[in-house]
Ligand code: SF4
Ligand code: SF4
Ligand code: SF4
């Protein structure tokens with residue numbers, strides 16, 4: 068990574084004081100509404116917005132500069148902005164010389180990436196790209212915010228690094244209200260990443276680091292493997308090839324959340340044994356051999372870590388529903404029955420063990436977060452927690468510029484599938500929709516899958532607003548109601564992810580980013596047609 | 601750090617120093633002096649409509665009454681928050697507000713949490729000389745989460761302002777004039793047909809029982825609810841909120857100004873998306889698939905079966921043929937144990953989450 072860490076560099080409370088926000092591939096008013104409110108505060112305080120998104124989202128309508136970027140071409144936009152910053156001498160020379168490395172290579176590389184050339188790929192006027200670069204570089208407090216629109220591509224990691232290049236060029240990082248901020252999607256994705264990665268122990272301690280592994284071996288009283296494990300997509304790949312036999316799925320619904328549904332189902336069917344632990348009968352649970360009923364967040368104690376790295380308490384409010392048990396308890400009992408004793412009296416005891424073994428969380432305890440959560444890194448019990456990262460120094464030492472040429476998406480529109488299908492989340496639902504679609508207030512506003520189509524494309528195909536149409540890709544087809552407007556660019560269609568009955572992941576491609584293994588939900592070729600009759 | 605200039609003033613005999621730009625209300629509250637308010641919400645710009653926050657300011661011989669929520673402190677100010685004149689005026693202001701407010705506290709769901717009721721009690725206002733039967737009533741609106749009773753509205757404008765200032769959705773506004781004035785949607789529309797995003801921010805700020813959570817109507821009153829502080833389970837913002845519980849049932853979700861990171865704000869999912877917890881579809885019993893059909897089982901049966909199956913597969917193929925997928929919907933503690941289970945119990949590093957975003 069460019070900085071050596073992939074979390075939000077700033078806090079939510081710093082948003083309102085930003086002087087410039089460059090929002091790329093994220094729609095906070097819908098996906099992270101309260102971050103959206105803080106950004107609206109910034110807007111009222113006179114913050115300048117630059118919004119790059121293929122859809123004319125709320126902030127695009129209120130931005131100083133809206134860049135309707137063609138999905139999958141963010142790399143061109145970002146590299147061309149770097150070109151402008153260097154060509155016009157807007158870079159922060161002192162920051163570059165004291166805190167970064169690789170500048171000369173980047174300079175040589177972006178020299179030829181002109182806004183004019185980028186304009187052809189992105190569909191954004193060259194002058195707007197220049198303007199964006201100038202505004203971003205010159206503002207006193209510039210912050211970049213991005214979400215899945217940047218990461219859900221085969222070039223997701225490249226995109227993130229290309230964004231970081233801009234911050235390093237201008238020194239817009241390591242200060243209050245100034246940084247690079249991925250906003251995490253699901254509630255505890257930060258915490259889950261902090262806890263569970265196939266190549267990392269808790270808090271990003273590598274499984275290949277002997278000292279780390281010895282510490283865990285001592286604490287747990289077992290010998291541990293030093294070979295990095297399989298990521299979720301790799302596990303599915305191995306299931307597909309019959310090289311994987313048993314899977315224990317906790318609280319996830321890969322049949323809905325993984326791309327290319329047919330191949331996921333086929334992979335699951337190849338297993339000898341599938342255990343699913345969840346609160347509802349999910350699509351994945353239907354293929355299970357055993358289903359273990361877990362409790363919701365309202366029935367258990369614990370902690371979540373939010374997108375600004377803040378560890379916060381979850382508290383039990385009601386008794387267990389039916390004969391359910393909290394996840395931690397089910398896993399412990401299972402482990403004990405398999406011969407490895409896990410005897411925890413409460414989540415607090417588990418948390419203390421985590422803090423003990425995890426330097427970035429070492430100073431956090433239930434007592435300390437009784438009132439308010441604490442942001443990691445928090446190395447000891449006196450440390451107040453960390454509001455923004457990278458002041459004075461990056462975890463990897465110097466910030467690194469990456470030279471990253473454009474890579475085309477795994478699948479682009481072509482003669483047979485001429486439209487570009489992009490997907491995302493809406494305000495009213497939440498990923499697979501298992502929770503939101505069982506909440507009345509929310510069902511009420513939108514409970515039907517839809518597809519956004521540009522007026523010009525609709526006109527060509529004789530499709531009307533509100534009409535149910537067929538959407539097809541190389542992997543499958545579904546139907547949905549057409550929403551015809553100018554919200555998406557011509558040539559692009561957009562669909563929400565949350566509806567099991569018209570599962571968009573029957574359409575999306577199972578191609579992944581080479582480093583994070585995030586799936587390319589944002590781009591694939593598609594066609595739409597009227598349903599005859 | 602920019603240094604904010606300090607202002608020296610006197611409130612009820614206490615000389616204090618506060619930052620320039622603070623209001624009298626903020627200065628008083630910083631030393632624990634409570635001034636009542638109705639139209640004020642710290643999330644909003646001052647509006648100075650209700651006038652109950654009136655205080656007396658010494659100006660030589662002719663002291664003046666001013667609203668404290670919108671008046672900034674100035675050097676040398678001498679303020680009384682509890683003088684005879686202040687108390688008399690407040691009482692009068694309350695009487696005026698109550699003149700257009702129904703007298704049905706005994707059946708109102710807001711009873712016990714209503715700011716107007718609290719003030720009427722504090723100032724002993726029982727009757728209003730100006731009373732006229734209020735217009736309006738419960739508004740027809742097919743949306744399932746927000747209910748408005750215009751007869752109870754005291755026109756503090758908080759709902760209209762939070763919708764425009766904080767949400768910037770501009771879904772509701774003032775309508776009509778005089779005694780008939782009310783707030784709400786244009787032309788009796790439903791919230792579902794407008795730009796309203798059903799965030800319920802307007803409900804969260806209403807000081808009286810005019811805007812309420814529809815799902816909580818008739819479910820009990822404030823003192824019957826246990827409020828459990830927790831973190832929203834929907835998105836990565838992680839808003840701090842309170843589950844209001846009666847019996848074993850979540851009745852509504854609220855938050856408080858000053859909460860981190862959301863300052864009392866919540867979105868539609870956090871505020872109204874809680875009923876999945878009690879949904880009849882919840883899995884309530886372990887299930888084992890036999891001959892292609894799920895059958896209910898005891899925990900012992902299910903756990904023993906899983907333990908023996910995983911054990912067999914591990915023995916037969918090796919631990920790396922087994923994997924665990926954990927979830928960003930679960931707690932850190934749940935995830936940690938899932939990770940420990942894969943590594944220590946099974947002996948593999950095959951542990952990951954599905955959704956990596
Ligand atoms: S629910 Fe939200 S958007 Fe709707 S009227 Fe109230 S504040 Fe406005
Ligand atoms: S509905 Fe409530 S918040 Fe809105 S103006 Fe009336 S009393 Fe105030
Ligand atoms: S209330 Fe809304 S913004 Fe806040 S955490 Fe929940 S879903 Fe996210």
Ligand code: FES
Nearest residue numbers: 648650651653669
């Ligand atoms: S609170 Fe000051 S006028 Fe209403």
